Amino acid sequence: MTGTGHVAGGRTDAGGPPSGRIVSGLMRIGDMPDDDVRALYDAARRAGVTTFDHADIYGFHLADGAMHVCEERFGAALNLSPAEREEIVIQTKTGIVPTESRYDSSYDHIVSSAEGSLRALRTDHVDVLLIHRPDALAEPDEIARAADHLIGSGKVRAIGVSNHTPAQIDLLAASLDHPIVVNQVQLSLGCAGLITQGMFANVAGAEQAVVRDGGGLLDHARLRGIRIQAWSPLQAAGGGLVVDAERFPGTGGLLAALAERHGVTPTAIAIAWLTRHPAGIEPVVGTTSPSRLHEAAAGAGVRLTNPEWYDLLRAAGHDIP
Numbered sequence: 001m002t003g004t005g006h007v008a009g010g011r012t013d014a015g016g017p018p019s020g021r022i023v024s025g026l027m028r029i030g031d032m033p034d035d036d037v038r039a040l041y042d043a044a045r046r047a048g049v050t051t052f053d054h055a056d057i058y059g060f061h062l063a064d065g066a067m068h069v070c071e072e073r074f075g076a077a078l079n080l081s082p083a084e085r086e087e088i089v090i091q092t093k094t095g096i097v098p099t100e101s102r103y104d105s106s107y108d109h110i111v112s113s114a115e116g117s118l119r120a121l122r123t124d125h126v127d128v129l130l131i132h133r134p135d136a137l138a139e140p141d142e143i144a145r146a147a148d149h150l151i152g153s154g155k156v157r158a159i160g161v162s163n164h165t166p167a168q169i170d171l172l173a174a175s176l177d178h179p180i181v182v183n184q185v186q187l188s189l190g191c192a193g194l195i196t197q198g199m200f201a202n203v204a205g206a207e208q209a210v211v212r213d214g215g216g217l218l219d220h221a222r223l224r225g226i227r228i229q230a231w232s233p234l235q236a237a238g239g240g241l242v243v244d245a246e247r248f249p250g251t252g253g254l255l256a257a258l259a260e261r262h263g264v265t266p267t268a269i270a271i272a273w274l275t276r277h278p279a280g281i282e283p284v285v286g287t288t289s290p291s292r293l294h295e296a297a298a299g300a301g302v303r304l305t306n307p308e309w310y311d312l313l314r315a316a317g318h319d320i321p
């Protein structure tokens with residue numbers, strides 16, 4: 001089996017479905033009534049969002065072991081017409097299991113989980129199926145066999161990963177006959193190690209120089225044509241939100257000043273900080289509030305200057321070598 005995608009002009013073009021810059025993350029909709037799910041979805045569409053992010057484990061019920069809870073909420077609340085379904089990209093994830101096994105990367109599990117997602121989402125295909133976390137016991141050829149089956153049968157259109165290092169991606173890609181189109185990773189102004197590590201490479205004694213991402217994760221993705229999605233895009237280091245000006249007055253103050261300058265909200269500026277990076281980062285916004293989603297989506301329309309971008313990095317507590 002072969003590797004990673006078409007190489008063009010020094011970059012690869014892995015293909016996959018089109019995606020707006022902002023993704024609506026639906027991890028927190030498990031208890032929301034139909035009307036609220038519909039209001040969130042409508043706000044997303046009005047804001048130009050076309051990609052909706054799920055996972056089989058989102059909303060997991062400890063009491064009865066129910067999986068696919070958030071997917072089911074989305075599917076039941078929206079009951080999308082075939083025409084509306086074709087206008088959006090639905091991605092979901094598999095591989096994390098709420099048992100002592102922790103992960104299940106077997107052919108049977110991946111196929112049955114994806115089929116469960118289709119039933120819950122009330123759709124005949126998902127646009128991208130992501131392997132949720134690296135499983136140390138995964139057999140890449142077995143994942144590839146499941147991908148072949150799911151793509152061959154039209155149930156899945158493309159394969160992605162989440163929280164994977166460059167080497168893990170290359171290992172899996174070597175078995176797959178289909179390109180890996182996306183890697184979804186934790187990244188925000190507060191949790192920016194994926195960006196700052198490369199800036200500190202080989203700086204003696206610097207904590208920031210420690211490689212935690214397997215090395216060059218963002219650059220590797222750009223070279224391979226793999227889209228990067230940023231989960232928890234507002235999270236501050238150590239918890240909380242970067243937009244919480246009471247808790248983080250330095251970051252909050254600068255976000256507010258830049259918000260005024262650009263005519264948007266501090267949330268939009270925190271999102272703009274991610275979209276300004278040349279890796280083409282797609283923030284996966286997890287709010288359940290239509291107005292906050294609208295605020296965040298406005299960030300994709302703001303282009304921060306280089307000084308603004310670096311000032312924010314410093315205000316969020318990151319050193320610059």
Ligand SMILES: NC(=O)c1ccc[n+]([C@@H]2O[C@H](COP(=O)([O-])OP(=O)(O)OC[C@H]3O[C@@H](n4cnc5c(N)ncnc54)[C@H](OP(=O)(O)O)[C@@H]3O)[C@@H](O)[C@H]2O)c1
Pocket residue numbers: 024025026027028053054132162163184185230231232233234235241243267284285286287288289292
């Ligand atoms: N691949 C992975 O391993 C992984 C892991 C975690 C998450 N994800 C994905 O990423 C998505 C986003 O993650 P996330 O929800 O942690 O990220 P987030 O968008 O950074 O945070 C959302 C949380 O912040 C709150 N919030 C947002 N703006 C706020 C404001 N201005 N003031 C007060 N609270 C505010 C939201 O509450 P309200 O709802 O009340 O606005 C919500 O609880 C998830 O839905 C999921 O799709 C992926």
